Amino acid sequence: xxxxxxxxxxxxxxxxxxxxxxxxxxxxxxxxxxxxxxxxxxxxxxxxxxxxxxxxxxxxxxxxxxxxxxxxxxxxxxxxxxxxxxxxxxxxxxxxxxxxxxxxxxxxxxxxxxxxxxxxxxxxxxxxxxxxxxxxxxxxxxxxxxxxxxxxxxxxxxxxxxxxxxxxxxxxxxxxxxxxxxxxxxxxxxxxxxxxxxxxxxxxxxxxxxxxxxxxxxxxxxxxxxxxxxxxxxxxxxxxxxxxxxxxxxxxxxxxxxxxxxxxxxxxxxxxxxxxxxxxxxxxxxxxxxxxxxxxxxxxxxxxxxxxxxxxxxxxxxxxxxxxxxxxxxxxxxxxxxxxxxxxxxxxxxxxxxxxxxxxxxxxxxxxxxxxxxxxxxxxxxxxxxxxxxxxxxxxxxxxxxxxxxxxxxxxxxxxxxxxxxxxxxxx
DNA sequence: TTTCAACGAGGGCTAATGCT
DNA sequence: AGCATTAGCCCTCGTTGAAA
Numbered sequence: 001x002x003x004x005x006x007x008x009x010x011x012x013x014x015x016x017x018x019x020x021x022x023x024x025x026x027x028x029x030x031x032x033x034x035x036x037x038x039x040x041x042x043x044x045x046x047x048x049x050x051x052x053x054x055x056x057x058x059x060x061x062x063x064x065x066x067x068x069x070x071x072x073x074x075x076x077x078x079x080x081x082x083x084x085x086x087x088x089x090x091x092x093x094x095x096x097x098x099x100x101x102x103x104x105x106x107x108x109x110x111x112x113x114x115x116x117x118x119x120x121x122x123x124x125x126x127x128x129x130x131x132x133x134x135x136x137x138x139x140x141x142x143x144x145x146x147x148x149x150x151x152x153x154x155x156x157x158x159x160x161x162x163x164x165x166x167x168x169x170x171x172x173x174x175x176x177x178x179x180x181x182x183x184x185x186x187x188x189x190x191x192x193x194x195x196x197x198x199x200x201x202x203x204x205x206x207x208x209x210x211x212x213x214x215x216x217x218x219x220x221x222x223x224x225x226x227x228x229x230x231x232x233x234x235x236x237x238x239x240x241x242x243x244x245x246x247x248x249x250x251x252x253x254x255x256x257x258x259x260x261x262x263x264x265x266x267x268x269x270x271x272x273x274x275x276x277x278x279x280x281x282x283x284x285x286x287x288x289x290x291x292x293x294x295x296x297x298x299x300x301x302x303x304x305x306x307x308x309x310x311x312x313x314x315x316x317x318x319x320x321x322x323x324x325x326x327x328x329x330x331x332x333x334x335x336x337x338x339x340x341x342x343x344x345x346x347x348x349x350x351x352x353x354x355x356x357x358x359x360x361x362x363x364x365x366x367x368x369x370x371x372x373x374x375x376x377x378x379x380x381x382x383x384x385x386x387x388x389x390x391x392x393x394x395x396x397x398x399x400x401x402x403x404x405x406x407x408x409x410x411x412x413x414x415x416x417x418x419x420x421x422x423x424x425x426x427x428x
Numbered sequence: 429t430t431t432c433a434a435c436g437a438g439g440g441c442t443a444a445t446g447c448t
Numbered sequence: 449a450g451c452a453t454t455a456g457c458c459c460t461c462g463t464t465g466a467a468a
Contacts, residue, residue, distance in 0.1 A: 163455075214456060220436065289440070325461095355442070373441065374459085401461065 003083045003098065004029045005076045007040060024049055024068070028079060030095040038099065042075040078102065134183040134234050138222070139169055141182050145225045164218045171196055182229055185222075190240040194219050216245030255378040256284070258386065260365055265334060267364065275346035276357035278338065280376055285335050287380030287398050288327075290354070290373055292319055297345045304331065319399040327399030330384075381406065388424045 006027045024047045026040040040047040049068045082102045086093040097108045097116045108116040136144075146161035171193055172180055180189075197215035219240065226238040256264070264284065269277040283293050296303050296315060303317045313331040339345075354373065362371045377398070384394045395406040 213458095217437085217456095224436085291440075 003080065003093070005079050007072060024072070026075065026079070028095055028098060030083070030093055030098055038103065040072070040075055042071045042078075047071045047075065134229070135181050137179040138182050138185055138225070139165060139172070139180075141229060142168065142222065142225050145228055161221065164221050167197065167218065168193075168222070182226065182235060185226065186239045187243055190219055190222070190243060193222075194245065212245075219243070219245055255375060255382045256365075256367070256371075258383075260367065261379065261383065263365055264361070273357050273360060276354045277361070278342065278346045279354060280358070280361065280373075281338055282335070283373065283376035284379050284383075285332050285338065286315065286329050287377050287384070288329070289319070289377065292317065292327075297339075300339070325399045325401050327397060329397050388421070390421075 006029070007024050024040045026038055047068055079098065079102050083093050083098050086097060086101070091097070091110060094116065100108050100116070110116060142161070142165050146165075172178060175192075175196070194212075194215050197218060198212055223238060223240050226235060226240065229235040230238050261284065264277075264281060267277065279290070279293065282288075282297060283290060286293060286296070288296060296317065303315050304313050305316060306313055315327075315329040315331050317327060319325050319327060358371045358373070358375075361367075362369075365371070381394050381398055384397055385391070389397070391406055398406060400406050
């Protein structure tokens, strides 16, 4: 038989590891031509396997009674049947013809020269908003786009799109180019819009212009709209999707040193700032984002569980921010002390109150850099490293999906971290 | 079969203004 | 003065396809 059906774990992206369970990819080779692979979907479900148990040479998982093995067999025989049927029709199947008929469930059309036509792939009829065409104004297309794609999303997201729309309308008015049709948008126009955005007064902030990077995000949105029009076959190509727009500069990682931490914990703050100080301390000791910290404090039993040997407590949960990665935080004794000093929990601040307090905290510490909510989280990351946890462990504590994120944004490897590593190794 | 990097976008965070 | 609102900034992860 001139077809081979192989499976593999879908390769993880850079900086990521194999998740568990992990998606299986199917790869078919017909007459020596290999397909790049497609998700193995059987009975409307992706076939998932435990990557540690996946045996590539046997093409199955080593776990007994793993339902995935059965699904793989069904999937494979279905593909083989498609191939058999095509041969029976007198065709010479290709990797694409088999893949097409298997995935789409309809036969490809045989052209006189023996090649195939894949109607569902080549000219898929898609529902198009009839009000939009290449003649439509770019502002209308933008509106149609976010109405179609942001309808079910948060209000905030829609507002961001409307903000771009407002600025776009204003640009067209100020430069006297009413109703710019979509097909007239080109790279030069986009660059001029990008430059204009950086010069305007948005009316709200006196001393602040739109940064080049922020202007870029608006152009990316317009690019998304044009991509959509291309997808709907209203435009031939997107003239601005190859432009490289300036990006944000990465900020320096700022964190509090141990003596600052000690100072913060020892500080007696009374009055209106007590609550803000308390929440900052909680974030600094756990490394949680403010929304996560609030949830944890409000329902501690739900998040805490004892370690296996019963000597410690782990705080576990899912981060509120997508993709909701799990975190496991060793509960420090200082956290208990924190809850002991209050009855119940202090009223969570409006974030505005918390931020203005951080200026006060900065002054009290004599810290030369700006202290922000992120400083608390970064401090926690570095503190756990100093305490002897490895980067992999800190990554889990902070709820990062991959270690490279921790390295990139939170952790500067200093001599002190190496010293704490020496201590850990020597104690073995 | 494994490994690699650029890029786009979601949404929390920050820092202003506005309102009472 | 203090809380509410919101434009703008930043962190972070998923998508993507091909080379090693």
